[in-house]
Amino acid sequence: MTSELKLDPWGHVSVKDYGRLMETFGIKPFKNILPKISQISEPNRYMRRGIIFGHRDFDKRVIEPLSKGEPVALLTGFMPSGKFHFGHKLTADQIIYYQKLGVKVHIVIADAEAYAVRKMDRKKAIEIGLYEYIANLIALGLDPAKAVFYFQTNHKTPYYRLIQLFSRKVTMAEMEAIYGTMEPSKVMAALTQAADILHVQLEEFGGYKNVIVPVGADQDPHLRLSRDLADRFHNELGLERPASTYHMLQRGLDGDKMSSSRPEATIFLTDPPEVARTKLMRALTGGRATVEEQRKLGAEPWKCTVYDFYMFQLIEDDRELQKIYDDCVSGRLLCGHCKRNAWSLLEKFLEEHRKKLEKAKDVVLKYVEPPKF
């Protein structure tokens, strides 16, 4: 990945860090296997646009088995530390994409980690897990009847057995190399995440040997630990290395991190229309200082967080996105107009989603048992 990506309508996200990640840890470029995806399906927009930029073993553990009709499981987790926003939707969309391909979806709510590492209030974390994460996933189109949802503190015994056994074959020095200074809570959380990723391979949980874990680029440490543990327990428990994909993180509306703890820069799927509109209208763009200048020089969509919204969320059709990009860099499209277009798309989405979410909230408890304390 080089600076030429600046000229690519979906290559503007800073890829320098991701490039280093790939070189250092052996993550492979997703684009190299993109042509093979057609064996199982059309690539989704995150794949096509390079937002999913890297993978490990995706061909071996996803494309090959699916093309042969063999079972594949997906595992991914959500930390119930705040409200569901468009960064989460990026993962949700991928999960739903795989479910439609016949992949068995497993969703973990990381309530143990939220409590022990993030020092979250316990009841609040459980509430958020149910009514923000699981409910939004269902509202976005995940079929709950075909998925498995669980809380880290409320799963079946063999999952916990795995955590116990894992503790034997990893040293504190290895954990510190991956995660930095360790506390008991971080040791538990790391071993628990490894069990999350690997437990679906146990007979008791379906015995899936092909597992895909779609994550944000910042989550690779958990995958590295899980792959090492899979190797170390290959003979004893028959564990295989999981496959993973890595996606870029959509920036917040000020160009910094999108996060529940930065509500002014983050649009939540439950934001009331006027709140969402205000956030979007104040968003950082790639526009010039004056209209004249912009008409002359064109704007810079790779700097624009509204363009991010189009690319990540609002526009499915690549040609349509290309046109916005071209109109922007040529100076034909001005920021005010462009923001209003984005808002009309976003408003429609939020309105429809709100209705689906209310219905989803009513059925959540049919599909998952929250921990009693």
Add this chain to the structure above:
Amino acid sequence: MTSELKLDPWGHVSVKDYGRLMETFGIKPFKNILPKISQISEPNRYMRRGIIFGHRDFDKRVIEPLSKGEPVALLTGFMPSGKFHFGHKLTADQIIYYQKLGVKVHIVIADAEAYAVRKMDRKKAIEIGLYEYIANLIALGLDPAKAVFYFQTNHKTPYYRLIQLFSRKVTMAEMEAIYGTMEPSKVMAALTQAADILHVQLEEFGGYKNVIVPVGADQDPHLRLSRDLADRFHNELGLERPASTYHMLQRGLDGDKMSSSRPEATIFLTDPPEVARTKLMRALTGGRATVEEQRKLGAEPWKCTVYDFYMFQLIEDDRELQKIYDDCVSGRLLCGHCKRNAWSLLEKFLEEHRKKLEKAKDVVLKYVEPPKF
């Protein structure tokens, strides 16, 4: 505890280390509450003879509730790392004593710790847990129908939830102060032991607020961590500090440690008669260099591992024990004769126990579910 105890028939065991333990960590002398035991029962021989030398909260959590007819639970654990020997019997006898008083007995087989910390073979540890520990407890008189047995890797979910939650409220520095250098396996084992001790207070496991943990003097670190965690989770989960008793460890037949890993100095409850006899006949005594000298000076029972066997295991009647002691120190009783007397008692016990054990092995699986892997 002072050197005058040397003149006490059951005070000969080196108490220097135990005295320091009590001063440093606030363990109280058991003898001070001995008179109160009569409120609930006759004291057992370990209590009467000062073998149980210390306690925490025994009056508050055992004597008071039992005398009022309130429920009390017992929790103790066995590391399935080797065969069941007379050191284990000391704990077993206490467990059975409490069960007869109406205490609800919970026995944990520490198979997770055996695997992760002691690097034991997993199947072997499970086998030993079932057919050495649980079977011997039943053969010794524990009523399995009234007891709860479980393996650390095969218990109910709220037990594991407790381990997860505990990790939040203890720091690595605290663990290192208690246990020395930490590895992930030791972090897991320590948090698991705390859950073992405290989980019977949860509603899901009976909701016992009065819990007694009888342990050897070397196990106090686990109790200290558990008491701290009980305090830190008092508001959140209603946990109370467990009571504990501390017993001296019976020495091996060479005067050093009795241990499964030192079979020549340790008599197992499954030793064939000729093996047990040979070990006992070779045991270190407190005898003098010559018969003449012994007749003149008397022997030193406080140095004698055969006398240990009388005191800890073979003789229930205190006057009978006193007579052996008196005959020994006066020079009337010589070691050869004394060993033969001990052997006749031990032989009888082993013979009867062997029969009971065979029967117990047949029913073990009725009372506990071993982990599947």
